[in-house]
Amino acid sequence: MTTVSLIDVAGYLPGEPVPAAYYTEYPGAEDKLRDNPMFRIPPLRHHVAGESNADLVERAVQPLIERHGREEIRSVDVLLMHSQLPDIPFVGAGTEVARRLGLKPRWLLDVANAGCASFVQMIELARTILTTTDANTALICNSQSAAGQLFTQPDVRRLAQAAIPGDGCGVGYLTTSAAAPVLDVVTRHIGDYGGDMTAVLEDGRKYWEPGESQLRIGFSEEAIATVMERGNRLVPEVVTELCGRLGLPTSAIDTLVTNQPNRAFLSNWRQALGLPKERHPDTFDSCGNLFGAGIPITLDRAIRSGQVKGGDLVVLGGFAHAGDFAGAAAIRWSG
Template identity: 90%
Template sequence: MTTVSLTDVSGYLPGDPVPAEFYTEYPGAEDKLRDNPMFRIPPLRHHVAADETNADMVERAVQPLIERHGRDEIRSVDVLLMHSQLPDIPFVGPGTEVARRLGLKPRWLLDVANAGCASFVQMIELARTILTTTDANTALICNAQSAAGQLFTQPEVRKLAQAAIPGDGCGVGYLTTSAGAPVLDVVTRHVADYGGDMTAVLEDGRKYWEPGESQLRIGFTEEAIATVMERGNRLVPEVVTELCRRIAVPTSEIDLLVTNQPNRTFLRNWREALELPKDRHPDTFDTCGNLFGAAIPITLDRAIRSGKVKEGDTLVLGGFAHAGDFAGATAIRWGTGS
């Protein structure tokens, strides 16, 4: 079988860090959910600029890959996969615009709409499938998250506990048919029973595209939060444990676990369930907030650039999405070709 490697990753964070006071000192910033562990406020996060698009962020995130591998190599990618947590316009994802900006002419171009915070894992699985079943040799996978500086800074939404948690950013991965950093296996799980449990709310009951004055927010309630916490605490250790069984590596021997970064409670519970010390589970929550789908590639990129990843390390990337309708994990053997 063709070997597929996660050859490189890079990330981009927009603007200067935004402090927690941007939310906590905002007039009327009261919410009965503010003390819930789901909404413990990170000190910092980043926001997209008013005119910054998903394609802008991808273009900036890809620049380190161009510098390390050459513009011609990146321009020749066969597969482009794109996930945007908040599309800039209806109907059309940013994938085609990204291809135009970067000068790509991919044979495969897909805008991925599901898998949310774990979409980097899903796109690794999709890229690996395409690269092993066709004559394609390279893939670029991109996660752009721009909801924090747009959706969650609306004047009424900004008062809510949910608003201070997200941050914006973009992470990208470059996959090749080489032996440099092989993808050992991927486990993904679509849980259809939980589909539709994540909801968006408009107080006047209108559809989001209909004219009106109420501001779109996520439909969090104490009951819904308890359900999401239970599912998230269970699903991520389950898929990581199944993955480790398949590659014959005990969870306690994972060299580095990189997950999505929803809140401190999930991060602690996941590493405890998998018997991992904190120094083997990189954490960007306090400096970036919840980066949704961009969290895994950005956190991995930081770990690599800070020297936490060594040749031969077994890396596990994992997470879950939305209210638990998707969970996935993948194992990478980091190597000299990375």
């Protein structure tokens, strides 16, 4: 079987850091959910200021172009794109990304599901395409732009949920080589949990219908408890299953990179997998919840800081929405 490697990652954060006071000092910023562990506020996050998903990808890819050359990136066979908040109806960002970067991929897919764990899903999709076709290279992109748009609406900004997200973009470059092999991937699509994450408009209209109410996520104490239970369970389960398939204990993981929903999840996942904090880098305090971009941006930071070294077993893991997707991928990093 052809070996596929994740040979590089890069990330981009828009604008200057936005402090927690932007939310906590906002008039009327009171919410009975504010003290819930799900919504413990990070000190900083970044917001888009007019940037589109394609803008974010274009900037995130620049380090890959600098390291590998413009022509190599332009020649990618597969382009996979996930936008947490699509810019316009009907049209994904993938074709615009291809136009901006001068790509002519044989495979171009906008991935709509898998949310916060979509980087893992796209690794699996890219690996499948690269091992079953004549394609040799893939670019996978995660763009998150909801924080500076959806969560800064005046009525939403006063809610506890608004202060958690941040914006950014992470990208990965995969090739058919043994440089930094993807050892295995485990994914679960859990239909029983489908539809449990909801968007709410107070006047009951559809989001495309005219009106004045502002779109928010439908959180309640009961819904939060359900998400916490599922998330605490699912990520350790898929990571443990992945390590079992490799014949390794979870203690063999040198670096675990997960999505970054809140501090409670991060702590609980480490404890469940028996890993010390230094093996589980996170960007929550400086970036907030980056949704799908959280895994590649955190991995990029861990690599650039020297936390990830050549030969390390790197495991990427996460879950999406209210638990309708979970996945983990193992990579033997090249350094």
